[in-house]
Amino acid sequence: MPRRTIYHAVTERLEILDEHGNIDPELDPHLTAEQLLALYRTMVRMRLFDQKGLNLQRQGRMGTWGSLQGQEASQAGMALAMEPQDWLTPSFREHGLMEAIGVPMRQIYAFWRGDGRGAIYPPHVNCLPQAVPVGTQFLHATGIGLALKKRGERAAVVGCGGDGATSEGDFHEAMNFAGVFQTNTVFFIQNNQWAISLPFNRQTASETIAQKAHAYGIPGIQVDGNDALAVYVASREALERARSGGGPTLIECLTYRLRDHTTADDHTRYRSADEVAEWQKRDPIDRMFAFLAGSGVWNDEREAALRTAINQEVEAEVEKFEQMSPPPPSDIFDYFYEVMPWNLKEQREQLLTEVARC
Amino acid sequence: MLRTEPITGNDRRVAPAEVPKTTRMTLVQAVTRALYEEMERDPTVLVLGQDVGKDGGVFRATEGLYEAFGAERVIDTPLAESGITGTAIGLAVAGFRPVAEIQFMGFVYLALNQFFCHAARLRNRSRGRYNVPMVLRMPYGGGIRPPEHHSESYEALFVATPGIKVVIPSTPYDAKGMLASAIRDNDPVLFLEPKRIYRAFREEVPVEPYTIPLGKANVVRVGKDVTLISYGAMMRPTLEAADAVARDGVSAEVVDLRTLAPVDVETLTASVAKTGRAVVVHEAPKTGGFGGEVTALLNERVLMHLEAPVQRVGGFDVAFPPALLEDYYLPHRARVVEAIRRTLSY
């Protein structure tokens, strides 16, 4: 038999909550009411925190802002599954996930305002600064996962990126290394179906991103990225596998970017209002609301109270963010090396003299 | 009072009889116009890159091309700079003239392996059998307060890599004529667009195609006391500094290099031999920047004419800072004036 099938691949998709908020009883992860509400609160926080970023930008109080709206279920589902010892290597759109694991909103606002000090995170949060060069951070997740494994830590690292990022060579190298070294890594792709103006079907000829895992000999799964429960279950499984030395996993969350790529973009140039409206109907927050209301643990009144409370919290963060003193000019030199070389010392002096003169 | 001297740009003498019609346009419009004209006159010219098609490019530099020439010639690529560059090399080897866009120069590192190891060398490696007539174009430089990695000026890396031409226009007129030349050139050309001045001003630009030869600097102002040498977005603070010192009776000659590789050594040395003093201005970090190369060339060739050491005004030797601090980083008029005074008081 000279010609035969030597490899056969199957890729699974996981959905637990349908678009109307009905749960699949067989797949129900049986979260406690407390966990469910925490998950929901996290999603609403992301939405309101993100919306505030957009509003600030419109008022000229913010730099470029890349909205995460539409992707709350993906980011909150993963956040709920992460444990404090886990690591995160985020891209530019993971501010929701970062906030959920303990990065203060004011830091994230400051970062996108153009203040380098915004990437200072609380010491107990294992998170690298948001990576702007697309796809580069996956390899750091491979390396961190390898370090965790070498030290025998019961911890994992989540390497984030978008559908566009999976086209960069770094993504493939990261998965390949992780597969070979069996690192404690979870590759977490939010396929929001657009990379600026490029639709997913022009990004790759593959039907899914999840199936790319096969090529690297690691498990891969697609989940409904607007279903927080499905994301949570897949993330928990993958993180558990990674923490216990079972190697890396690729998770593809199929979701949708509801807003412009960033405030510098105009999405009406390249996609139809109908398409956006179609996805608005699948809003991840509405879906979770329907589920919680259906189970009797949530209602409009509690919703209103929650939104008021979160908005107050967001406003308080904005106030702290806006009260931050401007970064000192020396900030551009002071953290560049452990020991400052002569040329930086000289130039720093030169700049401070110039500033003092004006 | 400002004493402004007439602009004596040599290229502005394009015979008006041949190109009677002009229209006012910005630098980014001139880029678009050049792409359009070259695609129209040569069916092998292709445009490829991220968001260059339907979206018209994040700076609108390829606006309208997709509508005019279709998806076969204006190609939205997957998100991979090495992919864009390496594919362009293949297209170029096999008979096309690709103009590949990198969205921001901060992301060009991903393209370097292909551009340096192959585009720059293929003619030589194949002993002349293959050549790579491609243009790698991208916005570079600071001044628009974007997020990290959107303001870089890495031109010196390319100048240090044999096999590549490096072109940086500072005006709409130059942008159109030099991009046309870059596209028609049979060797790989890096074409850097100063995004800070993409829309900063308009000038009259001939509506017909024309070319400006690569490798020719432009003496944009004639003077006798000191030569100011710059390119791209830094031409503005350089000219402002020339105005400022003119008030004290200092007559500065201003050279817009326009092409960094191969640099117009004749214009440079002739000017400095005349003035005896030179200041080089760029926004890339001073250490390892193109200013060092200019200084070395002048030392090698006109040392005996120099009345003072060549002065360099560059960015600091740090990563381009986040938006709130970028004004502290970018060279400005006062820093250039200070450097002029240092050469004069030497």
Ligand SMILES: Cc1ncc(C[n+]2csc(CCOP(=O)(O)OP(=O)(O)O)c2C)c(N)n1
């Ligand atoms: C290496 C690199 N190339 C280009 C860019 C410009 N850019 C920023 S985001 C983006 C699209 C990213 O798409 P995707 O990975 O799907 O993430 P999303 O924006 O949808 O979250 C591009 C092209 C960049 N930041 N880095």
Ligand SMILES: [Mg+2]
């Ligand atoms: Mg995307």
